[in-house]
Amino acid sequence: MSEYLLQMKNISKTFPGVKALDNVELEIKKGEVHALIGENGAGKSTLIKILAGVYTSDPGAKFFFEGKEAEISKPLDATMKGISIIYQDLSLFPNLSVAENIYIGRDSHKKPWTKVNWNQIKKIATKALKELDMDIDPSTPVEQLSIAQQQMVEIARALAFDSKLIVMDEPTSSLSAGEVEKLYNVIDKLKKQGISIIFISHKLKELFTVSDRFTVLRDGKFVGSYDAQDMTEPKLIQLMVGRNVTYEKNQATVEVGETIFKVNQLSKEGNFKDISFELRKGEVLGITGLVGSGRTELAQAIFGVNNPDSGSIELYGKQLSIRHSAAAVKEGVAYIPEARQTQGLVLEQSVINNISLPIITKLKNKFRLTDRKQEVKLAEEYVKTLDIRPALPHLDAGNLSGGNQQKIVIAKWLSTKPKVIIFDEPTNGIDIGAKTEIHKLMRKLANEGIGVIMISSELPEILAVSDRILVMRHGRIAGELNVAEATQENIMHYALQGKDSGKAPSFVAETNQMSQGV
Amino acid sequence: MKSIIKQKEFSIFVIVVLLSIVLSFVSPVFLTFENFLDIIEGNVVMAILAVGMTLVIITGDIDVSVAAATTAVAVIIGSLFGFLPDSWISILILFLIAPVIGIIIGAINGMLVSKIKIPAIVVTLGTLNIINGLVLYLTNGQYLNSTNFPKPFLTFANFELFGIPILIYLLTAVAILTWFILKHTLIGRSVLAIGGKSQSAVRVGIDFDKVKLFVFAYMGFLAGVAAIAQTAYTKAVDPNGLLGVEMMVIAAVVLGGTNIQGGRGSIQGTLLGVLLLAIMQNGMILAHIDTFWQKVVTGAIIVIAVSYDQISYRRQQAKLAKIEVEA
Amino acid sequence: VSGSGGSSSGGEAEGGDKAASGSDNGELAIAVVPKLVGIPYFNASEKGAIQAGEDLGVDVQYTGPTQADAAAQVKVVEDLISKNVDVIAIAPNDPASVDPVLKKAKDQGIHVIDWDTPANKDLVEYSVKQIDDDVFGRHMAKKLVEAMGTEEGEIAILTGGLSAANLNLWIEAAQKEFDENYPGIKIVTEKIPTEEKQQVAYQKTLDLMKSYPNLKGILAVSTPAPLGAAQAVQEKGMQDKISVVGSALPTDSLPFLEDGSLDTAVLWDPGKLGALTVAVGKMIAEGVEITDGMEVEGVGQISVLEDGKSIIMGPPADFTKDNAADFNF
Amino acid sequence: MKLSKESVLGLIAIATILLMSLIAPGFLSSNNINNLMFQLPEFGLFALGMMVVVITGGIDLSITYIAALSGVGAALMLINGYPIVLAILVAIIFGLACGAFNGFIVSKIGVSPILVTIGTWVLFEGIILAITKGQSISGFSETYSLIGNGYYMGLFPLSILIFAFFVIVTAVLLNKTGWGRSVYMYGSNEVATLFSGIRNNRVVMKVYLYAGLLAAISAIIMTSRYNSVKVDLGSSYLLQSVAAAVLGGTKIQGGYGKVMGTVYAVVIFLTLSNGLNLLGVHRAIVDVFIGAILISVLTLNFFSDKFKQKKETTKASKVA
């Protein structure tokens, strides 16, 4: 029988507004670690969800498992074939114990009345946790774990199954270097047992350390599969991005002017401590750091949805007290959240209604009623200027692709004529084209004198766009760098300092927990 | 660190205990074994329904047709009484037929919820109207008393073991069975899983529709059992006897710490919830509270309890959100 | 007494279609509106009314709300006005609330009478009463004292609902009776509502017996209440210690009367009341004058009070273990 | 099929009316039309109030008891000889107070609406009992009774004009004001509105206040129409108003709901029950019909939505 464990042929997937996959193929050999790579939004997770039976692909797809043609129409089909998945956005049950979370799904094929064997559950769970040598009580409800611990539990679940194929969708995205190390060891062990692994990551170095072969996706299309030995980083990036490597530099073109925005000694218990920084006219301030370093919490504190315990904020020398997002809007502080689909947009409402939301109470006609004409005009303007596609402002926001959805969020906030905008992971899950547009836009805004803060976990992006860089670690500012002196290495140094940075100097790409979902 | 559930159960437990202490001071009879039995037996029907409702609410749904369904079954078995022989077979037959009818009603709800995706509250509101209407039309509210009940049924209804009425054993059986299902069977865990995070449930291959169908069918099953209990308790069939009970059932379940958004809940808690409402009713008269103020007190306690519960739940969540900050 | 009522049973079905066909060939249309449909008491009166309809050859339409809600009842009456019936006989849930709609009916030239519960005197041509409320309340009180066999002691009062007008009237009357003639009787607490449910009455009675250990009597008004009270007494074997008297139908009461857990059920034949209502309706529609002491077929001798409006069916019937079996309602 | 949910419902309403005028004797009699016009407002106002709450993803099970309580308020003023205006004012104040209480616990404490309003339902009922001792309060002035029974220009019932007024007000508030838009947006995704500078608490508070107001207006009409008030005034409208809102196309999870849809639904229910009564159908069967219609219409919606979604997906994927 064939050397291939799994073959997927002409896989396509259409979402409302997005052709996420277009005639993709994927071939996995027995006992290999196969890297699946591509930009954000390339379609990796979607492909995986199809393999998992969570999404059904558009007609015409073919699956071969262990040489035989196979059908995967529902998750159970995949499970029964010994395919287990580590989901990028996790698939845990907050209300259930670690033990049960690890075990659950094994019995899905059995009769509903099957008795659950708690002892076996405990045994299996404990064993799996041991392999990753984690010491957490298996009876802890998952909701009480940190994101990193939760990701480990998700991994432990995959190990606990006696799988033939384990898919890891950005498994290390929020792990500390130490935990990453453990995972590598496990992967080696699995390979020795002849278990195949599909490994998805944005960290190239990591990919080269673990993978035997690569499959590259670009904008939902299949680029090719290659052996690791005849592959180099630059070549890989070339294939991924389809054009020259890094983002073109985007730094300040105008003279950086006076301080417009100031944060003094901002603290919130269990979130961040003693945060102080300044933002000057004409510059883009980048904030980066590991996941859970408190960047989002900080941004949301400034924006008034996560009120700090102490500290103060100044805008153009004026003391602000923002205890609610409404106040933020009034003062001209805007926040573009990382969780686009849950916090950023009302998906089941029209593009128009989304764009006008923050200023809806101000769009009044002479009868002091909502001025629909003006509202529509506003929306159409932004659709034009930001080139939102499709240019149908009456469509529900949910029907647009990631990048265009993000543009709607931006339009929404531009409509408030803000003095300061905080972008939180602005390009997460959107394709390269939209990405560079957004970078240009941020720069343009800065040049117009609007204060721009960009939170990002993607170092190339940080280095490309920001003029000054704050690195956060465990809720504090660990360091400040000028882009001139900044390199991936010294940023990493600040971000990881004090922890065992082990190997894996590569950086952590933050997953956007909500952005996709079945 | 044990799960929040326990804590919620605990808080209601405290309320019950406090209330009992107060009542035992104002009235000597409150703490008597007899009074206790009366309280429980008087609320067996409510408790059985609440136990079923717990599962429904854990999956994040709701069923407002339970009282109607129970009445429907009661009326049907009432009309059967005429034909049943005066032998123990009758009891057997009842315990076969009643649950089956209940399951059918429940399954219809379940189908509409899981397959047609109509929100549970709407579906059950509809079936509530339909069932009540039909019952009223067919029975014309005709009230059946025990005269034409088969004798064995009356013996069954009055049966006591160690001075404890049979209905209390029935409730215990239902409670244990349901607890066991919820805690020790695959389907039971799936119920908790779906309530916890439906997306994950789908991903791990849990059959969403099947579980929902099960939950409503089981609710129907217990409605059938409750119908027998009701008939045995009142020794009569009164088509109007349970009007409006569904709301109190829901209140009891939620007071018992089951989260209306789904995912959390336990049988233990629900039983405590029922007990709380029961003690309140019982206490009203024992505590000589003026008739006209009793509802005010009941309403106030419900509002306070659910608010308190929500506040403590929020505190919990806030704690969980924290991240470690370098000193 | 029961003979006429007796014949009514079974005739119902055939009565149904006769009534249906009746409306076509221009018979008198008499609408009888109970407080609500679907409770035993009003079912019994329905039987009587329909039966009388057949006997008297009029088209009786017996319809009411499914809840004892004033708004719902007014709707029913309004729809009846649209149907242009000749007579509307109403048992108002909330007497005042039907004033406007009854006016409307009169303006349409529809004859309006009330039955079971009085509506606004100025609007109705006649007021058909089973019995005078005051007499009835006092009668129940007397019966209770009788059953208790002593004029001393604690009693409690159960009622169907706190907001039922006629029940409240009876209870007031009973209380008057106790105050005036039986000073030894102590009412331990405010009247206790039982939601018109036997089960609730049962539980409340259990609680009462506990919180008032030397309770001697229970007065239970509204038809399910006495049954619930009796059931409690029966189960606790207190037949000899606690007397229960109330307004209930004999057939329902039977099992409790037999063992003395219910001492006396006081009521009238609701069927007869229905029949009388229909008869009165027919007479006014045909302009027949109604006089005190006149014989009404199937009902018996009726009395008309001085006001010339209130028609009293007759004294209440006391149902005891000796006679209850003879009744069919 | 280009018709909106609402217009389809409108057609169904017309169909029901036609059907009834064919089969139900005296349905078209001026007198009966009158009845319908007098019956519409009180029910319609409840349904509108319920709809607004449901658009936020909530529900108000205390609405009819709010009405009864404000009715009691008005009644007490009237029988104590205060001027009508004052009585009306008190009724409205009571309604708003109850609404505020619900609104506070829902928006500030964050308890789920169904629980809050089950609690307040019992609570308000209790308060009424405590005030009225269960007795009905009645006997108001002729002038007051005009509100519910009077005509405008001898042609239109006053009450239906009041209703029409509030239909328009509700439509304007929902579709032409920032609050209204926020209500819909909140109903679809309250996190997003919070992250867009919307004060969710106020939006929700106002929603329950508005429901309270409409309940109070309904109470004024009812008390005037029935010239009396009692603890269970209008209680039979509770579940009906939820049914009407949902049948009207309002999404029980929130985010969608149109005034006209609800009005059509109310018309359908009223026509149905009125017609069936004229036909001499047993009252109970009317309930059965209401339940059946509710479920079958939603089943239809389900399939048509499914169909529509398919089309949209393909359309969108083409343009994208």
Ligand SMILES: Nc1ncnc2c1ncn2[C@@H]1O[C@H](COP(=O)(O)OP(=O)(O)OP(=O)(O)O)[C@@H](O)[C@H]1O
């Ligand atoms: N449920 C969904 N509905 C609509 N569009 C979706 C959905 N899930 C994914 N998409 C879109 O499909 C495209 C591919 O998404 P996918 O998550 O597969 O990318 P990815 O390669 O996993 O990106 P990342 O590296 O950020 O995880 C994106 O444009 C995304 O916006």
Ligand SMILES: Nc1ncnc2c1ncn2[C@@H]1O[C@H](COP(=O)(O)OP(=O)(O)OP(=O)(O)O)[C@@H](O)[C@H]1O
């Ligand atoms: N015997 C067990 N072993 C391991 N985990 C368990 C066990 N029992 C319960 N759990 C976990 O504890 C959490 C609570 O589960 P559940 O509510 O069903 O039981 P419980 O209420 O904790 O225990 P009980 O119902 O016996 O009081 C769940 O996440 C479940 O996975």
Ligand SMILES: [Mg+2]
């Ligand atoms: Mg992905």
Ligand SMILES: [Mg+2]
């Ligand atoms: Mg973040």
